[in-house]
Amino acid sequence: MSLQGNSRGPLGSAIGVKLDTLGDTFIRLPVGQYIPRNITATNANVTLAASTAQIAVYTAAAAGGTNIVATAVLTTLTGPTVFADRTIATATTVFTPTYDATQKAYGVYVRVTVVGAASQTCDVHIFGDAVK
Secondary structure, three states, X not given: OOOOOOOEEEXXXXXXXXXXXXXXXXXEOOOOOEEEEEEEEEOOOOOOOOOOOEEEEEEEXXXXXXXXXXXXXXXXXOOOOOEEEEOOOOOOOOEOOEEEOOOOEEEEEEEXXXXXXXXXXXXXXXXXXXXX
16 A cells, blocks of 8 residues: 555655665565556755766665666756656566565665765655555
8 A cells, every 4th residue: 555545656765865875775665565656866955966876776685686766866856846756677567575674674775876975865755556
């Protein structure tokens, strides 16, 4: 079920993803299976127009599993009210969220693949269809 209570809508979010550190941020998905439709990056704390920061979304930590969203730069995020939708990289398929033992939850991973300047952050939201 999406956060809106129907089958399509926001599935989960990562608030304040640190873009100055290579690594993963877990997004909890409260669904049994889902079809990802798009990823939205928004709410940059500073302009990322000249940033080198890049993110991707994977089904497993450390760029493992299936790549849901290919690595993308965030230079269009020039302020907190600007957003950038990222296209789904894989052929449309039904996914089952990955269990993360540390988080004790199921979800996906936002991976910072290329770091930006110190203290750069943004929010990342995943939208799609809850299958069950």
